[in-house]
Every structure is written in C-alpha cells, then in structure tokens.
Amino acid sequence: MKKLMNEPVNYVDEVLDGMQLAHPRIFKVDGATGRVLRKPVLEPGRVGVVSGGGFGHLPMFAGYVGDGLLDACAVGDVFASPDMNPMLEAIRLADGGKGVLCIVGNYGGDKMNFAMACEFAEMEDIAVRQVLVTDDVASAPADQMNKRRGVAGMVYVMKIAGAAAAAGHDLAEVTSLAQRAADNCRSVGVALASCIVPQSGRPTFEIADDEIEIGMGIHGEPGVWRGKAKPADALAEELLTHLTGDLSLASGDRVSLLVNGLGATPVEELYILHRAARKILSEQGIDVAIARVGNYATSMEMAGASITLMKLDQQLETLLAAPATNPFWSV
Amino acid sequence: MKKLMNEPVNYVDEVLDGMQLAHPRIFKVDGATGRVLRKPVLEPGRVGVVSGGGFGHLPMFAGYVGDGLLDACAVGDVFASPDMNPMLEAIRLADGGKGVLCIVGNYGGDKMNFAMACEFAEMEDIAVRQVLVTDDVASAPADQMNKRRGVAGMVYVMKIAGAAAAAGHDLAEVTSLAQRAADNCRSVGVALASCIVPQSGRPTFEIADDEIEIGMGIHGEPGVWRGKAKPADALAEELLTHLTGDLSLASGDRVSLLVNGLGATPVEELYILHRAARKILSEQGIDVAIARVGNYATSMEMAGASITLMKLDQQLETLLAAPATNPFWSV
Structure with missing residues (x-):
C-alpha cells in the first residue's frame, strides 16, 4: 500500500x-x-x-x-x-x-x-x-x-x-x-482495479491485468460479468444497454448523462467513454441535455468508471441546471 | 495496460x-x-x-x-x-x-x-x-x-x-x-506510480511498491530523491522546503496553495497533504489566501501529487479570485 x-x-x-x-x-x-x-x-x-x-x-x-x-x-x-x-x-x-x-x-x-x-x-x-x-x-x-x-x-x-x-x-x-x-436515475459501473482500505492495507479484490468487471459496487461488491477488457465503444454499448432498457428510454427523451470516474481513472478516458455513450444515445434519438464528466462518486484509488442516466422532465432539467456553490460541482 | x-x-x-x-x-x-x-x-x-x-x-x-x-x-x-x-x-x-x-x-x-x-x-x-x-x-x-x-x-x-x-x-x-x-510560482512533485502512454502500452518508469520519487517531472523525468514512502506530514514538510526557500517567503506573506493530483491519487489523499502543508505554512506565518485541491495538471494514471505556491500581491489575488467559466475551475 x-x-x-x-x-x-x-x-x-x-x-x-x-x-x-x-x-x-x-x-x-x-x-x-x-x-x-x-x-x-x-x-x-x-x-x-x-x-x-x-x-x-x-x-x-x-x-x-x-x-x-x-x-x-x-x-x-x-x-x-x-x-x-x-x-x-x-x-x-x-x-x-x-x-x-x-x-x-x-x-x-x-x-x-x-x-x-x-x-x-x-x-x-x-x-x-x-x-x-x-x-x-x-x-x-x-x-x-x-x-x-x-x-x-x-x-x-x-x-x-x-x-x-x-x-x-x-x-x-x-x-x-x-x-x-x-x-429516474439508473447507473452501472465497470471496475478495472481495486481500491485499498487504509486500515486494511490490502486490495479489496483481485482482478487480472487484462480483466474488467461490470456491475461491481463502489465497495467492491461483486458485479454481473467479469472478462477480458474491451474497447471503450463496445464497453459503453454494453453499459448503456443495462440502463436504457431499465429506464424505458425512447427516441425524443431528454436525459442527463454522467460519466463518473471511480478514482484512479484519468479524465481523458472518461471523455472517451462519454463520446462513445453520446454516439449510441444519439443513434437512439436520446438527447443529452446536460452532461457531467469527472470523479463524482469514487472508491479512493479504484480504477474504472460508471455511467448514470437521469431521465429529465422540464422541472428536473431546470433544477439540475441551477447554480450551486461547491468545489466539485462546476459548470 | x-x-x-x-x-x-x-x-x-x-x-x-x-x-x-x-x-x-x-x-x-x-x-x-x-x-x-x-x-x-x-x-x-x-x-x-x-x-x-x-x-x-x-x-x-x-x-x-x-x-x-x-x-x-x-x-x-x-x-x-x-x-x-x-x-x-x-x-x-x-x-x-x-x-x-x-x-x-x-x-x-x-x-x-x-x-x-x-x-x-x-x-x-x-x-x-x-x-x-x-x-x-x-x-x-x-x-x-x-x-x-x-x-x-x-x-x-x-x-x-x-x-x-x-x-x-x-x-x-x-x-x-x-x-x-x-x-512567483514554484512547484515540486512526488510520484508514487507510473503512467502508461497509450501507444507504448508500458509503464514509463518502474518504482517499487514501497518507494516514492520526489521531483519527478510530469512525463516521468527523473527526480531528485527516491526512497521509502513517508507519512504525508513528513512529505509535505520536505516538499515545502523546496518551495519556500526558493520563493523567499517570509512571515506575513500571502500565497495561493495548489495541491495537485497527478491523475490516479484519490482526492482524499490530496486533502490530507493540503492539511499537512497548511499546518507548516501557518507555523511560518504564511497566509494561504486561496487554496486549490484537485487534479489540475496530471499525467494520466500517474499516482502522486505536486504542491505549487504562488506568492500573491493584491492584484494577483484579485485576478486569481475572478470568476472563470470552465468545468475544471470551480469555486
């Protein structure tokens, strides 16, 4: 550690x-x-x-x-x-x-x-x-x-x-x-590497150098699929499938899309994942009205990301866009 | 990778x-x-x-x-x-x-x-x-x-x-x-783990599990000291010594303090380092007028942090505090 x-x-x-x-x-x-x-x-x-x-x-x-x-x-x-x-x-x-x-x-x-x-x-x-x-x-x-x-x-x-x-x-x-x-919120995550709880000093879980785990929780709770790492475009497709069906999204819907880093993943990669998700949502006619990319809910040095969609109505969109004063919530 | x-x-x-x-x-x-x-x-x-x-x-x-x-x-x-x-x-x-x-x-x-x-x-x-x-x-x-x-x-x-x-x-x-x-700016960094350039696929440098390197550049340029990891308080003291002397800071000076993450380091740890630096500066009578903590200049998934001090005068302080519209520059 x-x-x-x-x-x-x-x-x-x-x-x-x-x-x-x-x-x-x-x-x-x-x-x-x-x-x-x-x-x-x-x-x-x-x-x-x-x-x-x-x-x-x-x-x-x-x-x-x-x-x-x-x-x-x-x-x-x-x-x-x-x-x-x-x-x-x-x-x-x-x-x-x-x-x-x-x-x-x-x-x-x-x-x-x-x-x-x-x-x-x-x-x-x-x-x-x-x-x-x-x-x-x-x-x-x-x-x-x-x-x-x-x-x-x-x-x-x-x-x-x-x-x-x-x-x-x-x-x-x-x-x-x-x-x-x-x-109206749905999320799913993918973990690439474990975090370490300070008082234990050991990784919370083990994962091979070429493996990822989809659906893992933010404390390392077991996910739904573990296998070889995939390109970001394929990964975004798989993650979004878990969300759009569950939210019953349809063409014309407006959403907010949050691509969240789990702690150790560079923001560069989050933007690549964001881009991949945008393309897929755009093809489905789903309009991303407000985007958020960055570390919002992490697990210390866990590597990976999560995607959250919130289906918007006019009132939710107005409230989401309202100003807030906080070091972690910028424009 | x-x-x-x-x-x-x-x-x-x-x-x-x-x-x-x-x-x-x-x-x-x-x-x-x-x-x-x-x-x-x-x-x-x-x-x-x-x-x-x-x-x-x-x-x-x-x-x-x-x-x-x-x-x-x-x-x-x-x-x-x-x-x-x-x-x-x-x-x-x-x-x-x-x-x-x-x-x-x-x-x-x-x-x-x-x-x-x-x-x-x-x-x-x-x-x-x-x-x-x-x-x-x-x-x-x-x-x-x-x-x-x-x-x-x-x-x-x-x-x-x-x-x-x-x-x-x-x-x-x-x-x-x-x-x-x-x-009026001085910085010094400490690296805990390497980044990986996408097209090379390999870590830019090797560093043992219990080692840190002080003074390493943001592309992995060699630092000035490599040795066993230290507690954050001792590390902050060592890093600040490099800065305060070089800036000729004296009691009563006002500074901005940036504790910057290199990419993979949890913001929790940046706040611990910030706290340590604050205590030391406070003991020296140096007033931190504006603090910044987070990932501002990174090397993808490099782990570690840097500390930057900018000595302030009234005009610099006013300009630094002026609003900006940017996802990475919040309150």
Whole structure:
C-alpha cells in the first residue's frame, strides 16, 4: 500500500480537516462526533437537505455540501455507515424550521441509522422525510428495486433536492422532486482495479491485468460479468444497454448523462467513454441535455468508471441546471 | 495496460471530441489540424490568451479553455509538443485585434514551435508575446531558472492571464501580469506510480511498491530523491522546503496553495497533504489566501501529487479570485 496519508486511524478526520481548511466558506466540520460536514452559514426559513454515508467516495457524500446542494452531511469511517449520532446532528443543524429531507443510499447501515436518527428528530419536533436511492441496476433486477444499491445517482438526487430547497419549495415538494430524481436515475459501473482500505492495507479484490468487471459496487461488491477488457465503444454499448432498457428510454427523451470516474481513472478516458455513450444515445434519438464528466462518486484509488442516466422532465432539467456553490460541482 | 479507450492512435482526437460533446458551450475543436480547442464564441476587442502542449495532462493544457482562462489551445500527441501549425491556428483564432499572449511551458518542442508560430503570426500582423513558465524547482537549481520545466504553475499563469485579458488590460499589461504570476510560482512533485502512454502500452518508469520519487517531472523525468514512502506530514514538510526557500517567503506573506493530483491519487489523499502543508505554512506565518485541491495538471494514471505556491500581491489575488467559466475551475 502506498498512500499519501499519516496514521490510517486518522484518515477520515484529517481529510475532513483538510476540506474545511481548503474551503472555509463552503465546509465546516461540526458535531460532538466531529463527523458532520456542513455549510458554515445555514439559512433558516427553508427546507434542509442532508445525506450521509461511508467515507472513501469523495466527492460523495460530504463533498456535496454547499449552497444549492446539501446543508449538512454525516460522515462514517471508510466504507462504513456513520452511526445515528452524526446523522441526527446533521438533521438538527440543517433544520431551519421547515423540516429536513434525508437522502439515503440503499445500504443496510445507512438505512437503519437514518431511520433511527429520523425517529429521534421527530421526537424533537423536526419534520423529516427520507428518499432512498437505488440506482445501481447491476445489483438486483428491476422487479427487486428495493435491493438495488445507491451509487453515483445519489449525486443527481442531492443536486435536485438542494436546488428545490434553494428555490423555496416546501418539504413535501422537495421530497417529491428528490424522489422523482431517484426514480429516474439508473447507473452501472465497470471496475478495472481495486481500491485499498487504509486500515486494511490490502486490495479489496483481485482482478487480472487484462480483466474488467461490470456491475461491481463502489465497495467492491461483486458485479454481473467479469472478462477480458474491451474497447471503450463496445464497453459503453454494453453499459448503456443495462440502463436504457431499465429506464424505458425512447427516441425524443431528454436525459442527463454522467460519466463518473471511480478514482484512479484519468479524465481523458472518461471523455472517451462519454463520446462513445453520446454516439449510441444519439443513434437512439436520446438527447443529452446536460452532461457531467469527472470523479463524482469514487472508491479512493479504484480504477474504472460508471455511467448514470437521469431521465429529465422540464422541472428536473431546470433544477439540475441551477447554480450551486461547491468545489466539485462546476459548470 | 488496461485503459478505457479504443485504438491508441485515436486517443487524443476521441478525448477532444468527448470534451466538445460534453461541454459544447465551452469547448470547440477547430483548426485544419483538428488540434485546436477553443471557446465557441471569441470576443473581439480584447487580448487573446493561448497555450499549448503535449497531451495526457488534463485538465492541462486544453482543459483550461473558457471565459476568464484560455481562448484557444494547441494540442499535441500524448507527451509530445504540438507542431507549430495548431499553435499558429490557436493564435489566429484568439486574435481579436488586440494581440495574443502565448503561455509556454519550458520544454524544447513547445518553446521552439511557439517561437516559430509567433514569427508567422507577426508576419500576419498579429501582435504576439510569450511568457515562459519554469516553476518546477526540482528540475534545475535557482541560478539556472531557464532550465526548469513548467508544471502545475502553468495553471496559475493561465488563470492570471485570462482574468487580466477579461478585465480589459492591453497586451503589455496582460503579459506583465502573466510574467509576474510565472515569476512567483514554484512547484515540486512526488510520484508514487507510473503512467502508461497509450501507444507504448508500458509503464514509463518502474518504482517499487514501497518507494516514492520526489521531483519527478510530469512525463516521468527523473527526480531528485527516491526512497521509502513517508507519512504525508513528513512529505509535505520536505516538499515545502523546496518551495519556500526558493520563493523567499517570509512571515506575513500571502500565497495561493495548489495541491495537485497527478491523475490516479484519490482526492482524499490530496486533502490530507493540503492539511499537512497548511499546518507548516501557518507555523511560518504564511497566509494561504486561496487554496486549490484537485487534479489540475496530471499525467494520466500517474499516482502522486505536486504542491505549487504562488506568492500573491493584491492584484494577483484579485485576478486569481475572478470568476472563470470552465468545468475544471470551480469555486
């Protein structure tokens, strides 16, 4: 293992401290646990938006705190759900009297702990709602949506919810818009090389030098196909097939396309994959209204990429295009 | 070699095409050579700013085309200077009647070809100036500045020049400000793992699993020290020592600090390195007015990082903080 770090036990806290030092107008570490990242200035009088999850996926989750995105985020250890305390702290901090939406990835710990945090918040008279994100098509078939993991589609849900809250919608509306974003997102990934969890020091999985694995999760959960590496054009075709069918996309539909790097893959390759996906979608008459290319939901130094499609309607498109203030969400 | 690509011979062109497909309001591929990336809409009546260089360093060079940054950029093959034709095309495109500044990294091919392109441009009555960037302190001692390579400091020079041109300064002023940025930048890098040039298919250099190399160039040029990996805090101290002395920084100085990823290093680790650097600078009374953390000048999948300091005065700080419209330059 060769990482730019100090003691593995301090990995998460040092990263969070680095984030607030680098971007003091955007990020502030807070909470008795020290495991909440929040905006330094929270606006009362509008709906709060929070999320939370295991660490090692930056910018996901905590990196998306910012105006027009999350108000606060609970931070776990590497690949481990935060417990309910930072979640409850994040909810309390984000509450400006209009209630709080929690955006939850479909992982056992995150679900259970957010459910508990929400119960406690309600006892404190904070109105809370949850939206569960289940965008990873490789993790379960379409008729078992509730078993699908939340991956890069989380970012779209955060952006839509954050923009809806900033636009002044009430909790029911923000929740409904975030749910619509979640319902219209599908993702699938391909892994080329493993990451290394700092405290273990070993690759999470082994994969041969000429192999790729389609459908692998962002913690190295097994995928649906492993075999020889393919050219980017063929790979994009295979990945998109998993998405377009599941989303029932048809000619004339407008989508946002996110080609996401898993951490160690050069952005050059992401643009090649983006180009390949664009050609295929264009042939199907599907219009990519908003494109995103870069590292949005990673697994530290895992190599590979994921493709996410969000089917757009006019309202989702407007919210997605709304400005946000965040180092990881540029034009 | 395992890359998300198609035929290696099409690597550069497919990336550029992907960039213009993803960001059509920011990037347009142009030139008879197909090797110019430019803004789709160029504004006449102000100074043009161009750069150019070998490929495989995204966002450097071409990724920094955008309002408040470069107007056009010449693109070479991977790790190979563009020839003078795309450079001349970039200059012509960027000329809005007020002349063009070329920002040139100190590499033999880039220097020679920009010199030729500028001669031809002058024959066409385009006023041209050049600023040479030599920020890599590891590549030559301070008394041989003209032998130092241009690395991540290029980004600062592009940003200052682009902001100065957007603010309406004339060619002499834009050149003088860009030169001041270049004179006040120092960088040093540390490599953890090699990149692979697509057409060669092999790592550019070998480095053991527990070794790092300080001072290595962004094409794998030899560094100044190779040895066992160190904790991030110790590494930051060693890297900064190379910079602060060379820049004659003293307590009370204001700087911008860029912790740059070389391509495959997780942003988590960049924040740990940023935190370490901040602590050291803070102890020396040096104030980090503007921080940048992320992948700004890479070598595809090379692992590692570089640290750049730019000493600020009020005018440089204002220009650095000015808005820019670009997917790689966010808040």
